[in-house]
Amino acid sequence: MHPRLVILYVLSLALPLHAASTKPEAAAKGIAFFENKIRPVLVEHCYKCHSEAEGERKGGLLLDRQSGWLDGGDSGQAVVPGDVEGSLVIQAVRYGDEDTAMPPKYQLDTEVVALLEQWVKMGAPGPKQDMGETEFSKLGDQEVIFEKAKTHWAFQPVHAVEPPKADDAGWNEHPIDRFIFAKLKENKLTPSPQAKAHVLERRLSYDLTGLPPDAEKPASVDDLLKSPHFGERFARLWLDVARYADTANTTVPATKMVSYYPYAFTYRDYVIAAFNADKPYDRFIKEQLAADLMGLKDRSPEQAALGFIAVTPFLTNPNDFADDMIDTTMRGFMGLTVACARCHDHKFEPVPTADYYSLHGVFTSIDKPPPHLIDEFPLIDGYDVTAEQRADFEAKENVIDKKVAAAKKSGKLVGARQKLSEVIQKSDLAELVTYNDGAPARAIIVKDKTRPVTSKIFLRGEPDTRGDLVPRRFLKLLDPKQEPFPANNSGRLALAEHIASKDNPLTARVFVNRVWGALMGGYLVDTPSDFGLQGAAPTHPELLDWLAADFMTHGWSLKHLVRTIVTSRVYQQSSDVREDMAAIDPTNTWYHRANAKRLSIEEIRDSVLALSGQLDRSLKGHPKPLWGPDYTHRRAIYGVVDRVNNDPTLRAFDFPSPTASADRRTENIVPQQSLFALNSPFIIEQSAALVENLQLSEGMSAAERVNALFHRVYRRDAHEVEQRRIAGFIALMEKRNTNPWPLIAQSLLTSNELLYVD
């Protein structure tokens, strides 16, 4: 070789050679620093959500390896080596912006933050190791599961079966009865006689309106279906599924006030109005997922249908939000546990993880306006505000606006980076707008992002890489062609159309089963939000299909469905237990009698107010407190639902936690419920109000008064034995100078005769 060339060659190698020779040392030092100083911090504060060992990769971010923070998560590269200011991790731990502040629940000490800054400055050294594909990620062979799914009942098309003939004339008229009768016979059971008229009247009233029957005039099924309380009753069922609440599951860090969704109530009102108007269920589905893409008019209250999305518990984290939406949408509408496929292919259901990320793309293409930016939410019609209410609101708003303006002007910060003006908006203003009746109603909405997102699969077991891009599209199980959704929007409408389709085998079945359960006190499919391979098998598959087909043929009409069920004999049976039948069918799986149902906490509260004459029957509006000094006299559905401070009374009575879609309510009997009956100021006050409302006249005998009370609460005369008991009680109380009447009223209002509906 020419000597000059040799020199050049050496020179050209010099730099890399030099770097290479010193690198191992520096790298070892860097890694030692990481292991000794940084790893312990990450273990303590971050790994719960961002490490392979915990199986958690929140926000797509792993912090247990270099590739994790370099590739970053959904918000992008987490650490830019050497660039402290440009590294998202540093911004997060500095707690400047509450939306990205980490760890989510508390702020790290300044020294710890400084340590992390030092580490980034050093170039963020750390181990590279990858886990590779583990056996865990392969569990659940989708091919085998898809094969099984081919014959799974719930994935077969709905087809209306001809009801079998019953050899009992009375049970051969209504199609439902014919299906039920066949199974009763098969199981050597006989149906129960029809319930007495007053029993049936009460049952219908609660089942269709959630309220006790009107004392004045008996209501027909049609009257009840037309009542505005019908929508309230069925809305509450749906709101359990839609995990409805008036707050997110977080607080505003600076003030510790709950993060309100000031206009969540417009979604609640939308659901009530939809059921009252008998909006076709398929349309109801589409509006909840895509009202903004359906050409609604300005100021249309139906825009608030999007509250189904917008009332998510997750205010900020986009992946948790998408997960919540996938879960709520798929279990709520279709009874499929798709959310299990977040980290790996579903182990039991025909849901590859690609399906999850198809939907992940749909829901991360959504733009949720921050709830405190009021003008982002469109004003809607249908809410009357009096001049007085308006003035009250404006005066209070004015005060807050001034504070916000002053804070903006001063540029004052709370903590490191939070603008004081924003803190005021998120706390004081959001609270005012949530509760104040004078605040004009605006639809709670979401929008599409300008550029929709295509998600990559996050492969568990291949943590270093995100997997393939998956287009936004429907589930492989139900759309084997896997056609992508439109490229120019989130695909919510396309998704909704797949769900709300007559060809979807799940949607109608899932909904009719929910309604059946609400009316019958037992389900045809005992796992109402799981119709997959793991779900319960239907007790009456043909009946379920007949109901689903009939429901769709009749324009997806809820009122038609309800009417069909309640006009059957099986619905109208007596709930009396017959010992011989109970021995064969202890859980009443085959409907050999009606199920006596316990009132929900909302129904208890509404009944007490209705019977005391204090119920405010107005519809719609801002949420109200259910208990406490200023409790509302409106129906419980208008009560505030706070995810952060879960109401203990609601909880004691099995109100489901609104952090996730609830499939059904459990029924517990705990002493806390009885303490509520004995001591709740609400019950005590309303018992007194009931007595006052009865206007018992001076001239009435004690027995007449007792009867007046019994008629109001039980709609019957007091029995002789009851009269005697009460007379004894009155005598005792009078001896003790205590007014017996409110106490008697309370006894009636908290008795089993009121609490259970035969």
Place this chain on the structure above:
Amino acid sequence: MTSRRLFLQRSGFGLGALAASDFLRAADEVADANPMAVKQPHFTPKIKRVIHLFMNGGPSQVDTFDPKPQLTKLDGKPLPDSIKERLQPVQRARVGHIFASPFKFQKHGQSGLEVSELFPNVAKHADSLCVIRSMTSDIANHSPGLLMMNCGHTVLERPSIGSWVLYGLGSESADLPGYVVLMPSGLPTAQSKNWTSAFLPGMYQGTHIETAGKGQLIPDLTRHDLSIGNQRAQLALTRSLNERHARHHPGDERLESRIYSMELAFRMQSAATDAFDLKGESEATRAAYGDTPVGNNILLARRLAERGVRYIQCYHGVGQPWDSHSALVKNHEKLCSEADRPIAALLHDLKERGLWDDTLVIWGGEMGRTSTYQGSSDKPAVFGRDHHVDGFTVWLAGGAVKAGHVHGITDDFGLGVASDPVHVHDLHATILHLFGLDHKKLTYRYSGRDFRLTDVHGNVITELLA
């Protein structure tokens, strides 16, 4: 019948209430109908109550009560394939190398029982512990593990052991629920299924109380505008209405459960106000228990035990706090330091207050942890241990069980049982036996067959009994 008279007294039928003759009759009916009246066991019981300190999430036995010195030499080495096969598939898939306990063990007391440095205060009671090192369960995961430990089945909804005990024996306390589940806050994994009565009547289900709440632990606990005597009379009226209603609705057990629940709630007003008020405890006691959420939870368990509550469970915390898949050292240091002092204080108090002989204390989780670390990390700071059900530790304490005793041996790798396995069903059979109940005879007929807590399994482990 003394128990009825006692019940009458405790029911608050004060002298005044006896004035009206109808109410006397009502009171008689109340006593006769008490479904929680103390019932005769099958044979002489050794214990009256259980305090179950539930370390939910699964504590690591090899770092606490089951030393494996053999593993020190093998630390960091891969697990032999033959041993690996013993693990359940999910654990096998993510098993890492051997992870010898970084914690020191020492022999304690006359018995020389070995306890690690994580439980220095509990170790002082080593001579009182009966350590079962050979516990086994079926499925190495939380929800099935919790349901197995509580209800004897990994999946199906079955009555919990506390419900079975109340069903078999009734409640010694007329004023408090017989079965109380204490939590600092929130719910454990598998939630209220852990204390369900399933098909047993609803009155036998556990009452869940969060003890670290901000306000009143139990809302609506008292009424101020009505004397207790008048409220008693009012409740008797409600009850008479409910009983007439129940007579017209035979076969619906919910109605009777609710009647009972109303009576219980009435008596709870004063009893619970007192039981849940820690102000009566001396400063020394508060300090011994630590005045922390976990400490106060355990102190409340003692107060309930003193007041006749039959089955008490204390969960360590919400979800599954002991679940240490990573950073086990740090996690266990924290969890043990939370639990160690109050548990030692509880054992001390039970002895001091004459409750030792007839109380059974149970310590443990729904499973244990592997002696290997999880995954392929190689940094001790992130080492965690995976779920493990074939050879984990539960210890018992109290006058009815052997003291300073170790039962069962796990293999050298701590991943299997070498001798004397005790399945959860066996533990259940043994607990029922101590209550004077034959687990094969304690049955409930439902859906056409007799059910029992241990299904078709379970043997009383007599070697554990004092």
